[in-house]
Amino acid sequence: MPLLEVKSLTTVVSGYRILNNLDFSVEENELRVLLGPNGAGKTTLIAMITGQFKPTSGRILFNGQDITGRAPDEIFLAGISRKFQVPNMYETLSVYDNVMVSLLTERKVFRYMFKRVTPEENDRIWEILEFVDLADKANDPVDTLSHGERQWLEMGMLIASNPKLMLLDEPTTGMTEEGKRRTADLIRRIARNHTVLLVEHDMHLVRQIADKVTVMHQGQVLAEGPLAEVVQNDQVKAVYLGKGGAH
Amino acid sequence: MLSERATTLQTTNLWLIALGAAVALLVVLVATGTITISQRYISQMMIGVSVAAILVIAAVGLAIIFGVAGVINMAHGQFIMVGAYTAAVVGQLGGNTFVAIPVAFAVVALLGLIVERGIIQWIYDRPLETLLATWGVGIILEVLVKVIFGPELYYVGAPRMLDGGIRLIGRLPYPYYRLFLIGMAILMLAVTFYLVFKTNFGLKVRAVRRNRAMAGSLGINTARIDMLIFMFGSGLAGVAGAVLAPIKSVSTTMGFSYAVDSYMVIVLGGVGNLLGVPTGAFIIGEAETLIATGTNSVIGKLLVFVFIVVAIRIVPRGIFGYQERR
Amino acid sequence: MAMKPSARPEARGRRIRRTRMFPLWALLLGALVMALIGTSPYYGGTDSYVVQLIGKFLCFAIFALSIDLIWGFTGILSLGQAVYFGIGAYFVALSMKINYTLTHPTRYGGKIPDFMEWNGLTELPGFMEPLMSTPIAIIGALVVPTLLALFFGVITFKRHIYGVYCAVITLAESLILQDFIIEYQAYTGGFNGITDYGNIREPAFLWFIIAVTVAFFIIARFLTHSRIGTVLKSVRDNDVRAQFMGYNVANYRIFVFCVSAFMSAAAGAMYAAWVGIVSFLDTGPLFSVEAVVWTAVGGRATLIGPFVGAFLVRGLEFMLSGSWFADYWQFFIGALFIAVVLWIPDGIVGSIGNWLRKRRTGSVRQIREDADQRAHDQQRDWEPAGARKPGEEVV
Numbered sequence: 001m002p003l004l005e006v007k008s009l010t011t012v013v014s015g016y017r018i019l020n021n022l023d024f025s026v027e028e029n030e031l032r033v034l035l036g037p038n039g040a041g042k043t044t045l046i047a048m049i050t051g052q053f054k055p056t057s058g059r060i061l062f063n064g065q066d067i068t069g070r071a072p073d074e075i076f077l078a079g080i081s082r083k084f085q086v087p088n089m090y091e092t093l094s095v096y097d098n099v100m101v102s103l104l105t106e107r108k109v110f111r112y113m114f115k116r117v118t119p120e121e122n123d124r125i126w127e128i129l130e131f132v133d134l135a136d137k138a139n140d141p142v143d144t145l146s147h148g149e150r151q152w153l154e155m156g157m158l159i160a161s162n163p164k165l166m167l168l169d170e171p172t173t174g175m176t177e178e179g180k181r182r183t184a185d186l187i188r189r190i191a192r193n194h195t196v197l198l199v200e201h202d203m204h205l206v207r208q209i210a211d212k213v214t215v216m217h218q219g220q221v222l223a224e225g226p227l228a229e230v231v232q233n234d235q236v237k238a239v240y241l242g243k244g245g246a247h
Numbered sequence: 248m249l250s251e252r253a254t255t256l257q258t259t260n261l262w263l264i265a266l267g268a269a270v271a272l273l274v275v276l277v278a279t280g281t282i283t284i285s286q287r288y289i290s291q292m293m294i295g296v297s298v299a300a301i302l303v304i305a306a307v308g309l310a311i312i313f314g315v316a317g318v319i320n321m322a323h324g325q326f327i328m329v330g331a332y333t334a335a336v337v338g339q340l341g342g343n344t345f346v347a348i349p350v351a352f353a354v355v356a357l358l359g360l361i362v363e364r365g366i367i368q369w370i371y372d373r374p375l376e377t378l379l380a381t382w383g384v385g386i387i388l389e390v391l392v393k394v395i396f397g398p399e400l401y402y403v404g405a406p407r408m409l410d411g412g413i414r415l416i417g418r419l420p421y422p423y424y425r426l427f428l429i430g431m432a433i434l435m436l437a438v439t440f441y442l443v444f445k446t447n448f449g450l451k452v453r454a455v456r457r458n459r460a461m462a463g464s465l466g467i468n469t470a471r472i473d474m475l476i477f478m479f480g481s482g483l484a485g486v487a488g489a490v491l492a493p494i495k496s497v498s499t500t501m502g503f504s505y506a507v508d509s510y511m512v513i514v515l516g517g518v519g520n521l522l523g524v525p526t527g528a529f530i531i532g533e534a535e536t537l538i539a540t541g542t543n544s545v546i547g548k549l550l551v552f553v554f555i556v557v558a559i560r561i562v563p564r565g566i567f568g569y570q571e572r573r
Numbered sequence: 574m575a576m577k578p579s580a581r582p583e584a585r586g587r588r589i590r591r592t593r594m595f596p597l598w599a600l601l602l603g604a605l606v607m608a609l610i611g612t613s614p615y616y617g618g619t620d621s622y623v624v625q626l627i628g629k630f631l632c633f634a635i636f637a638l639s640i641d642l643i644w645g646f647t648g649i650l651s652l653g654q655a656v657y658f659g660i661g662a663y664f665v666a667l668s669m670k671i672n673y674t675l676t677h678p679t680r681y682g683g684k685i686p687d688f689m690e691w692n693g694l695t696e697l698p699g700f701m702e703p704l705m706s707t708p709i710a711i712i713g714a715l716v717v718p719t720l721l722a723l724f725f726g727v728i729t730f731k732r733h734i735y736g737v738y739c740a741v742i743t744l745a746e747s748l749i750l751q752d753f754i755i756e757y758q759a760y761t762g763g764f765n766g767i768t769d770y771g772n773i774r775e776p777a778f779l780w781f782i783i784a785v786t787v788a789f790f791i792i793a794r795f796l797t798h799s800r801i802g803t804v805l806k807s808v809r810d811n812d813v814r815a816q817f818m819g820y821n822v823a824n825y826r827i828f829v830f831c832v833s834a835f836m837s838a839a840a841g842a843m844y845a846a847w848v849g850i851v852s853f854l855d856t857g858p859l860f861s862v863e864a865v866v867w868t869a870v871g872g873r874a875t876l877i878g879p880f881v882g883a884f885l886v887r888g889l890e891f892m893l894s895g896s897w898f899a900d901y902w903q904f905f906i907g908a909l910f911i912a913v914v915l916w917i918p919d920g921i922v923g924s925i926g927n928w929l930r931k932r933r934t935g936s937v938r939q940i941r942e943d944a945d946q947r948a949h950d951q952q953r954d955w956e957p958a959g960a961r962k963p964g965e966e967v968v
């Protein structure tokens with residue numbers, strides 16, 4: 001049974017079909033890259049999976065549960081963490097606290113009230129900070145970080161939440177080449193232990209890390225399979241890579 | 248991408264639902280009541296319409312500022328008050344309400360300009376703190392007016408040609424001035440509509456409201472649009488003061504209740520669309536009048552507040568709230 | 574699937590630099606200040622005006638602290654917090670008045686509060702009889718506002734109504750309660766308020782107020798500097814991220830709102846007992862907003878700030894009350910609103926903190942601007958799926 005299963009998902013907005021009878025699934029321990037031209041519905045799909053918006057029809061099954069239309073916090077607790085396209089964190093908190101808040105623990109107000117950071121949790125936070133290469137800046141408020149460091153911190157926050165499925169929405173947007181290279185490395189390392197669904201535009205990056213890709217077009221899956229096969233697909237060439245070939 | 252159509256479709260649907268519900272409620276009221284009761288209710292509803300007109304007059308300036316610049320002007324009530332005092336001064340100099348309206352517009356628009364340039368332009372990006380700053384402006388205006396005009400009340404007469412009135416079914420008197428208020432409400436809405444939807448300036452205003460950053464990068468001076476809109480909304484508050492002065496005595500504290508009523512109109516009606524103001528005003532005005540006939544005005548206000556709170560559970564940004572996505 | 578815990582030795586046992594929840598110097602300083610305040614009746618005389626003011630200001634400071642909890646640490650601006658202060662105050666004042674008239678009959682020999690007599694009541698209304706018992710009055714003064722806050726909190730925050738909408742709605746709540754009190758003067762004393770009920774003027778009660786203040790300060794310090802405090806700040810900074818990280822943002826807001834209402838109510842109850850006069854103004858929007866400004870002046874998102882702000886602003890008002898300036902006091906308050914927002918947005922304590930820590934001035938402000946702006950945008954644009962009905966159109 002796949003970890004995430006999207007069944008005939010349709011989203012209609014004022015007569016426009018953003019997602020059209022989409023079927024899609026992700027297996028456990030997979031690193032899947034979601035490709036597609038602008039407006040293909042990639043971010044909408046992510047929004048549907050994480051509960052930001054509700055689909056018009058269709059179902060989303062995760063780990064055997066039906067999570068269609070649940071609130072974002074419930075979906076998180078089911079095991080899906082999402083990284084937003086723009087770095088999205090708690091601006092007045094320190095780097096350390098950003099990770100601490102993201103640790104997967106009890107989320108209910110009254111049970112959280114008297115919680116303290118246990119030594120194990122402290123070690124885990126430091127370990128994550130080292131993993132994303134931010135241990136030296138643990139005390140700094142996050143608004144002093146560079147754009148790239150913020151992207152990595154947010155990935156660190158996702159690791160801290162220990163998700164069954166990690167959704168990364170274009171984590172390299174606005175990065176330098178060096179930043180992209182380090183991010184690709186980071187994603188590869190994350191994917192060793194996590195199931196990752198990555199939305200990415202940058203074909204160069206995709207070539208570095210992808211094993212299996214899914215190409216979306218007009219709200220449907222156009223092609224799926226290993227990258228090398230998919231890029232040879234004529235339809236994909238036509239709609240995604242365009243007349244000019246490579247991106 | 249889809250915002251334009253999504254907005255129109257959704258708001259129209261909601262509006263139709265609201266209208267349908269109101270009509271159904273009316274039909275039920277008429278059908279269940281005896282003839283005398285229904286006559287009484289019809290008269291009351293006519294009074295409710297004039298109450299709604301007052302709410303529209305008071306709220307439209309606030310709504311346009313909030314809708315475009317995203318700022319709630321907590322001094323709105325005091326702006327109305329200044330307009331009313333302007334009308335009082337004009338009255339003492341021998342002018343009537345018709346003269347007072349343009350004068351009050353000019354005076355309060357100027358006041359709005361000063362407040363916008365002096366304070367609000369620095370804090371547009373902090374909406375919550377704008378509340379505090381404008382609240383301070385309101386307090387200062389109250390003190391200043393009290394220093395200049397003294398603590399006594401002023402009375403402004405209605406123009407001679409609006410004396411007298413008609414009688415409604417059920418023998419209820421209905422002064423001409425109420426009709427004038429209704430006309431005035433419609434006029435103020437019409438002017439605003441014209442300005443926003445038919446002029447070049449309005450096109451820029453709508454562009455800024457839709458997408459401020461984009462409008463700015465396309466060469467629209469967004470700061471200037473904000474300033475002009477703030478002046479225009481303030482001017483409308485001044486007109487409201489001039490028009491409302493003959494209803495009640497003019498005092499330094501007269502504005503606050505109008506302001507809170509205006510906030511409620513905006514919360515219920517939403518500012519995504521200018522139709523929100525008359526819709527919200529109509530619902531609140533009618534409900535307050537109808538409930539208050541059975542009980543007293545405080546209970547009426549409380550029940551209307553509860554109704555608003557329930558309503559915003561269904562439409563969190565008001566009936567005509569922003570629905571679009573950036 | 575997940576990484577093994579503490580796989581890397583260098584991660585083990587490292588600590589983060591963090592201020593202690595209760596630093597020793599702060600404890601000592603606090604104890605000193607409180608001892609000075611607490612002994613004031615012995616060298617100032619219990620009946621002296623200054624001693625009376627100190628008790629009053631402490632109640633105001635608690636009230637400002639309660640506003641700081643929701644505004645400074647959770648990002649909810651309520652302009653109607655006086656609702657809870659006022660209800661607490663009215664419960665206690667009514668109870669004390671009823672009991673007082675039992676032993677001190679009115680001029681006409683009546684055994685019911687004078688304002689009831691004036692309004693033609695001949696005996697105590699049945700629903701007020703429980704107030705004859707002091708414990709019930711105290712419990713009512715604390716529980717009723719908290720439950721009311723729970724109610725208002727659920728209806729607003731569960732629907733993601735916050736920012737300016739929340740401010741306006743809470744303002745209306747406050748105005749309606751004020752109208753109610755004026756309208757039903759037979760039960761509330763109306764315009765005149767409730768007076769002459771033999772307020773408590775004992776040093777012991779001042780000590781009690783101090784104890785409650787200290788207790789609330791400790792609770793507030795715990796709520797804001799413990800692990801849950803970090804969560805509250807994260808909700809303030811970025812509620813969308815917090816929700817996508819599994820926090821039920823509405824519940825956290827409701828919880829803090831209720832704690833704040835409880836503190837406000839306790840402040841109001843003690844205020845009524847100490848000062849001996851309660852009026853509709855104590856529930857009104859003017860008082861609510863003024864208290865917000867105390868917090869802003871002192872420094873929001875600091876816990877000392879509300880104390881500094883309340884004592885400074887009210888103290889200044891008291892010192893100037895005899896002079897010609899008193900007539901223009903409101904003018905000064907209005908100017909203060911504007912000045913604080915424009916020039917010292919971090920407040921006095923916050924600005925000193927910036928200076929001591931060599932932080933960029935307004936660094937907190939910049940962040941807050943973003944947070945406010947984000948809240949504002951979301952108010953327009955963003956809505957979670959949980960709030961929508963199935964099948965409804967989205968985007």
